[in-house]
Amino acid sequence: MEDVIGRLKSALADRYTIERELGGGGMATVYLAEDLKHHRHVAIKVLKPELAAALGPERFLREIEIAAQLNHPHILPLLDSGEADGFLYYVMPYVEGESLRRRIKHEIQLSIEEALRITRQVASALEYAHRHHVI
Secondary structure, X not given: OHHHHHHHHHHHOOOEEEEEEEEEOOOEEEEXXXXXXXXXXXXXXXXXXXXXXXXXXXXXXXXXXXXHHOOEOOEOOOOEEEEXXXXXXXXXXXXXXXXXXXXXXXXXXXXXXXXXXXXXHHHHHHHHHHHOOOO
């Protein structure tokens, strides 16, 4: 794992400084990084190298292609993407704050107004993504 992070840091060092892992799933890992060109924090989603080797990069490349076409206030835009030293990645804005998952876990109950506001935003983003053949 440390070897992968070290390789990734070296591969992206001319444009991004990887600070820490934010999370991940079965396909990719997301890192917090500093964008050296624009002096801002970003989130970099990196395809797991073992998956790229075993399954090929097609699904991740399709995800990048789709993300680049989306323009909605409740869907993070794609800022950059590429390949560096065998790593496929794409870059999104980093949004500071509490995740919805954490908020729901820690609050006993959301107000009806807040629950409806969140539901409307999520439904709007899902409807938009569906219209663009993402979901």
